[in-house]
Amino acid sequence: xxxxxxxxxxxxxxxxxxxxxxxxxxxxxxxxxxxxxxxxxxxxxxxxxxxxxxxxxxxxxxxxxxxxxxxxxxxxxxxxxxxxxxxxxxxxxxxxxxxxxxxxxxxxxxxxxxxxxxxxxxxxxxxxxxxxxxxxxxxxxxxxxxxxxxxxxxxxxxxxxxxxxxxxxxxxxxxxxxxxxxxxxxxxxxxxxxxxxxxxxxxxxxxxxxxxxxxxxxxxxxxxxxxxxxxxxxxxxxxxxxxxxxxxxxxxxxxxxxxxxxxxxxxxxxxxxxxxxxxxxxxxxxxxxxxxxxxxxxxxxxxxxxxxxxxxxxxxxxxxxxxxxxxxxxxxxxxxxxxxxxxxxxxxxxxxxxxxxxxxxxxxxxxxxxxxxxxxxxxxxxxxxxxxxxxxxxxxxxxxxxxxxxxxxxxxxxxxxxxxxxxxxxxxxxxxxxxxxxxxxxxxxxxxxxxxxxxxxxxxxxxxxxxxxxxxxxxxxxxxxxxxxxxxxxxxxx
Ligand code: BG6
Numbered sequence: 001x002x003x004x005x006x007x008x009x010x011x012x013x014x015x016x017x018x019x020x021x022x023x024x025x026x027x028x029x030x031x032x033x034x035x036x037x038x039x040x041x042x043x044x045x046x047x048x049x050x051x052x053x054x055x056x057x058x059x060x061x062x063x064x065x066x067x068x069x070x071x072x073x074x075x076x077x078x079x080x081x082x083x084x085x086x087x088x089x090x091x092x093x094x095x096x097x098x099x100x101x102x103x104x105x106x107x108x109x110x111x112x113x114x115x116x117x118x119x120x121x122x123x124x125x126x127x128x129x130x131x132x133x134x135x136x137x138x139x140x141x142x143x144x145x146x147x148x149x150x151x152x153x154x155x156x157x158x159x160x161x162x163x164x165x166x167x168x169x170x171x172x173x174x175x176x177x178x179x180x181x182x183x184x185x186x187x188x189x190x191x192x193x194x195x196x197x198x199x200x201x202x203x204x205x206x207x208x209x210x211x212x213x214x215x216x217x218x219x220x221x222x223x224x225x226x227x228x229x230x231x232x233x234x235x236x237x238x239x240x241x242x243x244x245x246x247x248x249x250x251x252x253x254x255x256x257x258x259x260x261x262x263x264x265x266x267x268x269x270x271x272x273x274x275x276x277x278x279x280x281x282x283x284x285x286x287x288x289x290x291x292x293x294x295x296x297x298x299x300x301x302x303x304x305x306x307x308x309x310x311x312x313x314x315x316x317x318x319x320x321x322x323x324x325x326x327x328x329x330x331x332x333x334x335x336x337x338x339x340x341x342x343x344x345x346x347x348x349x350x351x352x353x354x355x356x357x358x359x360x361x362x363x364x365x366x367x368x369x370x371x372x373x374x375x376x377x378x379x380x381x382x383x384x385x386x387x388x389x390x391x392x393x394x395x396x397x398x399x400x401x402x403x404x405x406x407x408x409x410x411x412x413x414x415x416x417x418x419x420x421x422x423x424x425x426x427x428x429x430x431x432x433x434x435x436x437x438x439x440x441x442x443x444x445x446x447x448x449x450x451x452x453x454x455x456x457x458x459x460x461x462x463x464x465x466x467x468x469x470x471x472x473x474x475x476x477x478x479x480x481x482x483x484x485x486x487x488x489x490x491x492x493x494x
Contacts (some may be wrong), residue, residue: 002033002034002035002036002433003029003034003035003036003039003429003432003433004113004115004145004433005036005038005039005110005111005112005113005115005116006039006112006115006117006144006145007039007040007041007042007103007106007107007112007115007116007493008026008039008040008041008042008115008117008432009041009042009044009117009118009119009371010022010041010043010044010098010119010120010121011044011045011090011118011119011120011121011123011126012044012045012120012122012132013043013044013045013085013121013163014043014045014047014049014057014149015045015121016241017121017151018043018061018121019057019061019065020061021065021182021422021424022119022121023057023058023061023062023065023066023427024061024062024065024066024067024422024424025422025424025425025428026041026428027058027062027066027068027070027079028029028066028067028068028421028422029074029425029428029429029454030075030079031068033144034429035190037078037082037110037302038110038111038112039082039110039112040082040083040084040106040109040110040112041083041084042084042085042086042099042103042106043080043083043084043085043086044085044087044088044090044099045087045088045222046087046088046089046090047087048087049085049087050085051084051085052084053085053466054083054084054085055083058080058083058320059076059080064488066241067419067422070433076083082110084102084106086098086099086102086110090122090126090129090130090133090360091129091133092133093133093136093137095137096133096134096136096137096138096236097137097138097141098248099137099139100137100138100139100141102239103116103139103142104142107142111309112144113143113144114143114144114218115142115144115145115146116139116140116142116144116145116146116147117146117147117148117149117431117432118130118134118139118146118147118148118149119148119149119428120148120149120150121151122151124153124154124155124156124160124164126241127150127164127167127168127482128163128164128167128168129376131148131167131168131170131171132167132170132171133173134171134178135171135485140171143442145176146172146176147172147176147177147178147431147434148168148171148172148176148178148438149178149427149431150168150177150178150179150180152179152180152243152467153179153234153238153239153243154243154396154440154445155325155445155449156233156238157449157452157453157456157466158446158449158450158453161445161446162446165275165442165445165446169265174441174442175436177442178427178431178436178439179410179439179440179441179442179445180427180439181243181244181247181422181435181438181440182244182424183243183244183247183248183352183382183423183426184247184423184427184438184439184440185422185423185424185426185427185430185438186232186352186382186383186423186424187386187412187421187426188380188381188382188383188386188387188412189247189248189382189421190438191380192248192251192252192354192380193251193260193265195380196252196389202378202480205358206332206333207333207334208333208334208335208336208337209359210358210359210466211337211356211357211358211359212257212337212357212358212359212360212375212488213337213338213339213340213483213486213488214249214252214253214337214338214339214340214354214355214356214357214358215339215340215341215354215355215490215491216245216248216249216252216340216341216342216351216353216354216355217337217341217342217343217351217352217353217354217355217490217493218240218245218248218342218343218351219342219343219344219347219348219349219350219351219352219493220343220344220345220346220347220350220432221346221347221348221349221350222345222346222350223294223304223305223307223310223321223345223346223471224307224310224313224321224345224406224485225407226312227313228310228311228312228313229312231313231314231319231321232312232313232314232317233319233321234289234319235290235319235320235321235323236291236320236321236322236323236343236344236345237320237452237455237456237459238452238456240343241323241325241341241343241452242448242449242452243440243448244343245341245343246273246448246451246452247269247440248352248354248382249272249327249329249339249341250268250269250270250272250273250444251269251487252339252354253329253333253334253339254268254269254271254272255268255271255333256268260429262436262437263436263438264446265437266436266440266441266444268442269444270441270443272329272331273444273447273448273451274447275329275330275331275334276327276328276329276330276451277327277328277329277330278449278450278451278454279454279455279458280454281458282458282461282462282463282464283463284458285455285458285459285463285464286458286463286464288323288325288326288327288482289323289326289455289464290322290323290324290325290331290456290464290467290475290476290478290479290482291320291322291323291459291464291465291467291469291476292320292321292322292323292344292466292468292469292475292476292478292479293308293317293318293319293320293321293322293432293464293466293467293468293469294306294307294321294322294344294345294346294469294470294471295307295468295469295470295471296309296452296470296471297346297347297470297471297473298470298471298472298474299348299471299472300400303333304346304471304472305348305471306347306468307319307321308470318466320345320459320466321344321345321346322343322345322347322469322475322476322479323343324340324341324342324343324475325339325340325343325455325478325482325484326339326340326423326451327339327340327341338486338488340482340483340488340490342475342479342490344469346471346472347472347473347474347475348472348473348474350383350384351381351383351385351492351493351494352381352382352383353379353380353381353382353383353494354380354382355377355378355379355491356377356378356379357375357376357377357488357491358375358376358377358378360373360375361373363478373403374391374393374405375395376390376391376393377389377390377391377491378390378391379491379494381494382412385411385414385494386411386412386413386420387409387410387411387412387413387414388409389407389408389409389410389494390407390408390409391405391406391407392405392408392409393405393406426438431439470486474490
């Protein structure tokens with residue numbers, strides 16, 4: 001079904017996110033008929049730009065980043081007509097009044113009933129001021145709905161996130177605030193609940209009686225690129241841990257919701273976050289969390305600079321570009337099952353995957369004496385490959401009794417003609433229909449910060465050595481010990 005018509009306000013319209021993700025997402029939605037024709041997009045940023053220039057930016061961005069190409073001129077022209085640009089000083093309410101007048105014209109021109117979606121692809125310190133000016137400039141007085149979509153990072157720690165939230169909620173109601181975590185828009189992340197709850201093979205086994213450990217890997221080959229200024233203040237724990245990794249963990253660990261509805265799912269996710277064992281002391285952090293920073297190294301025959309040599313990075317920086325942790329979920333379902341999470345820049349492969357390692361069947365008389373049975377694994381591949389993969393034991397053909405692990409694989413991304421929507425398409429579409437399921441609620445965000453802040457505080461006080469790892473390697477040695485101590489190891493990623 002097409003979305004309810006609305007005006008979309010794109011703050012940060014000349015930025016990287018708009019170019020790489022948002023314009024392509026809007027075009028794909030339009031091409032698939034999900035946007036209808038009763039919409040308008042106002043690009044907003046400080047720098048002056050004509051509507052024509054703005055449209056040609058969009059055209060280029062689609063050429064480069066969209067899964068559909070804008071080769072059909074008639075379709076492109078029809079789409080481009082909906083886009084206008086306005087230069088705006090976000091600290092000056094006068095400009096917002098002009099924007100309000102412009103909105104009225106757009107409503108009339110495209111038959112829009114006053115619905116407004118404000119997309120803030122801005123630095124977090126601007127969320128508050130922009131919200132106030134939207135209100136004071138009269139933009140929230142139209143007769144339709146008013147929603148705000150906010151990009152990460154949502155604060156730097158719990159106090160700053162709280163302050164941000166206090167400001168935004170002076171203007172918008174919680175149910176109208178859509179906090180983006182783009183991992184929740186990924187097809188295979190949304191698939192986790194189907195795999196878990198729709199399969200008799202998994203649902204009954206999804207607990208500490210049958211699962212030995214869970215491993216979540218978000219590895220990247222890139223370094224900090226041109227984001228040194230932001231990243232050096234953030235680091236892997238805040239950039240990936242507080243949001244994407246903990247969100248993935250909640251999807252794996254949550255109890256079945258009473259219905260597959262937004263609030264019910266989010267209620268269950270927040271319970272997982274509340275059950276996380278908090279690392280209160282420096283010793284806790286040292287025992288359960290590893291941090292690393294890439295030094296110079298090499299990948300595919302190419303020399304790579306160390307993190308401290310990167311642009312806009314402090315040459316003495318102590319910012320982590322890698323972290324791994326043993327996370328414990330203290331509830332009846334998961335007591336005793338470690339969740340190992342790891343993420344890093346400049347690792348050997350780009351992948352996001354979840355490995356669920358099942359307990360071996362009771363040390364059995366049948367095979368035990370002669371063979372070391374490999375545990376069953378369920379691997380959920382999120383990105384860039386999409387699919388699931390199950391490792392089971394079977395008889396080696398031709399032998400009498402030899403057992404070997406075999407793989408059963410469903411490769412979603414290999415299937416010809418399957419062109420999965422990008423996370424941002426799904427999320428923009430959901431926000432415009434008022435479905436907040438795959439956005440993070442304030443209680444989730446604050447619980448995640450509470451957990452992460454304690455680790456950050458211990459690191460700040462010097463606990464846990466920052467270990468160097470060569471660019472292109474799998475991170476500090478200590479990350480292997482973390483699992484070794486429990487009798488496990490990281491399963492190699494595929
Ligand atoms: C972003 C982080 O949220 O996620 C980046 O800020 C990271 O540092 C990116 O590179 C990874 O996203 P994806 O979808 O490419 O796995």
